[in-house]
Each structure stands twice: as C-alpha cells, then as structure tokens.
Amino acid sequence: MMIAGAASVTEQVCRSCGGSHIDTFLKLGTTPLADRLPSSIDDGEEEPVFPLNVAFCGDCSLVQITETVNPRILFADAYPYYSSFSQALLRHSRDNVLDLIERRGLSTGSFVIELASNDGYLLKNYVEAGIQVLGIDPADGPAAAAIKVGVPTRLTFFTRELAESLRQEGIRADVIHANNVLAHVADTNGFVSGIARLLKDDGVAVLEAPYVEPMIDHCEFDTIYHEHLCYFSVTALDKLFRRHGLYLNEIKHLSIHGGSIRLYVERQERVGESVTNQIAHEKARGIDSIDYYRDFSATVDTLKVELSALLHRLKATGASIAAYGAAAKGATLINTVGIGRDLIDFVVDRNTHKQGKYMPGQKIPIRSTEALLEAQPDYVLVLAWNFLDEIMAQQTEYRARGGKFIVPVPTPRIV
Ligand code: JHZ
Ligand code: ZN
Secondary structure (H helix, E strand, O other): OOOOOOOEEEEEOOOOOOOOOOEEEEEEEEEEEEOOOOOOOEEEOOOOEEEEEEEEEEEOOOOOEEEEOOOOHHHHHHHHHHOHHHHHHHHHHHHHHHHHHHOOOOOOOOEEEEEEOOOOOOOOHHHHHOOOEEEEEOOOHHHHHHHHHHOOOOOOOOOOOHHHHHEEEEOOEEEEEEEEOOOHHHOOHHHHHHHHHEEEEHHHEOOOOOOOOHHOOOOOOOHHHHOOOEEOOOOHHHHHHHHHOOEEEEEEEOHHOOEEEEEEEOOOOOOOOHHHHHHEEEHHHHHHHHHHHHHHHHHHHHHHHHHHHHHHHHHOOOOOEEEEEEOOHHHHHHHHOOOOOOOOEEOOOOOOOOOOOEOOOOOOEEEOOOOHHHOOOEEEEEEHHHHHHHHHHOOHHHOOOOOOEEOOOOOOOOO
C-alpha cells in the first residue's frame, strides 16, 4: 500500500490477500502516466515515468501490477477522462440503471451511491427517475460537470474511513455502483470493506471491471497502465469479497472496454450459476494458475514488432498516418511500441479537455476529430479500438474519401 508522500512504491506482497507468492510475467518497461497529458511539447518539465510490471499471485490468483503510483499524482488536478464522450457508454449505463430500478423495485425512497461517479454519466439517470443519489469522485473537473447536471457529488476518494463517516451521517445505500474503479484503488481491501459498511442489509453493489480473460486472449496489453492496479478473474474477486463478508452472487459478461464483467455483490450468500460456472471455467482454462499467463509476454512482443513494422512499411510508401482516441490505453501502446511523431502526425479525440494537449511520452499533438477531414491522412491508427464500431460509424465521410483504419489488437490489421 501507499507510503504517504512517496511518488510510488513497489509492492512486495499481493494487493488482495497479502501473500508473497508474486510471479512477474510481463515487463513493459517504464512508461509515463497514461492520463497525464502534457500541455506543450517542451514545457521544461520532465514527465515522471514508472515501471510497469505485471504479476500473478499464486495464493489468490489476482493479476496485478507491482508499482503503486501515489493516487494524488495519478488523479491530479487535470484528470482528463470524462465518461460522457462515448454514446455507447452512455447507453450502456442507462440500460444498467433502468434494469436495476426494475429488478430491485427502486423508488423515490431508495438511495443510490456511485463510487467514481465521474461527470454524472450514470447517476443522472436515477435523478431523472426521482431517486436520491450521491456521487463520490476525487477528480474536480468531472465532479464539477456532474454537479452541473444535477448529480450531488462529494469531491473525495472513497475509503473505508469515508464509508464510516457517511454511515454516521445516516447514509446507507440500496445500490452502490462502482464502474472501472476497483482496479484503480491502492487500498483494495479498504475499498471493499467500505462498500460492506455502506450497503444496506438487502442492498446490492454493482461493479464493472475489465475481465482478465479477454485481456490475455485478445492481447489487450495496452489496457495495462498505472491506473489499473488489478486485472480481475472471478476466482480472485470471489475471494476478495468473501474476506469482507460480501458475496459475489451473479456476474454478467459485457462487451464494453474490450470485454468486462459486471458483478452483483450482496451481504447474503446466494451464489448463482453464472458465478460457479465461471469459476469452473477459469479452473478448466487454468486462469487460476500462472501457466495461463506464461506466453503472454511473447505474444505482446510479437504484436509490438508487427505493429511497428506495419507503420514503418506504410510510412515508407509515403503514406500519412494519424491516430484516433487519446485514450489512456493509447498512451501505453505508443510508448511501449515506440510510436512517435515520425510515424503519427496527430491524434484526434472528441474530448475537449484533451484537445490542444499532447500524448504522454511521445508528445503527439491531440486535435479535434474534424482534423481527420481537414488533413485526410491515408491511415488512422485506432487507439480507442474498444469503440471501433462507434468510430467507424461516425467517420463514414473519411472512409468514403479513401481513408483506412488500422486496428492494433488482437493482431494489427487494416480495415
Ligand atoms: P476509452 C478509460 O480508459 C478510462 P481509456 C479509465 N482509465 C478506465 O479505467 C478505462 O476506461 C476502463 C475518445 N472518443 O474510454 C474519448 C472519441 O474521441 O476507451 C476518449 O478520450 N470519439 C478510467 O482512456 C477515448 O476516445 C468517440 O467516438 O483507455 C476513448 O477512451 C469515442 C467513442 C471515444 O478508454
Ligand atoms: Zn493474492
């Protein structure tokens, strides 16, 4: 866990179970922080870089990176991620809310909390239905945006201590949402025990996280960066929740973010088939053992070499190349493969908070999506490949004019 004040610490034991059988199976070198976008090519300030090594815990099966960057550095003032820039994500979140309102019979007397509520992209759906909500998020830009759309938000990190003080205020939740945040938290156990403290006896915590199986099978190694401390299997999650008197009773597979799982966690133990079947599946495939991860490093190396060769080959024919999506995963991709301004002229992104800035490390300029039609590059490397369908649908004009997309994972291809 974090030593107060230090920029980062290298963990010696498992983040979840505290066991010491930690086996590193992938080393991605040192990389800059994926969501820290420099405002100029040379602002005279060295970008901090940190090691990016991935390990498997032989005791509880949790896949995790071993470096913990101080969250105050990771989620600092200018945290640029705003959930509401993807239509697909907004739809996905709204469907989740409507389903829960129906399944759990939520009404105006219910109380819903979201941990890492970002710009209010999810909770606003409850507000619309007249249900009381509270968002908790430490990033000031997104939190301010949430408050603006009518989502009450506390600007802070969620911890066990915060859960205690909310409880003392008389707050307890029928539903606690936590999407793409469990993997981001340095104190994994504190976060889960905080959920246990805040949940009403018959409440449900609904969490979403990228699932480790598609990450390995589809070589989504670019989703590894310092914000993502854990890469969850159901086996590892089941153990984590049980440690805090909570039960992972149901899971759903989701296509979002390259393959995620939604977890339904309650105080009562009523583990359904979706969970027992998935744990059996993980056992059968060896996902609960290091063997499953052994070849990953070689697969990643092959992808890196192929992608670099493809870009250099295209460039050698005189082609121009841009990129789509100043995604955090894009930062890992360009910095581990070594894709710089010699190959990519600019990156486009809809997020106005990212435009005008530069990609971490490689300092490729970020522009608005209109730049694609203005410059009409021959190829566009899709860094936000998880939203490929949405991006392709939106870029029909670019494609009609002969533009082509390069998709980097699971193996580089031109579409
Ligand atoms: P996106 C995010 O990672 C954030 P990122 C975070 N690190 C996390 O945990 C994971 O998700 C799970 C832009 N875009 O969301 C928006 C367009 O420009 O895939 C984003 O900048 N036009 C907390 O950052 C980027 O692309 C579009 O049409 O890797 C996508 O980033 C769409 C759909 C997106 O993930
Ligand atoms: Zn462990």
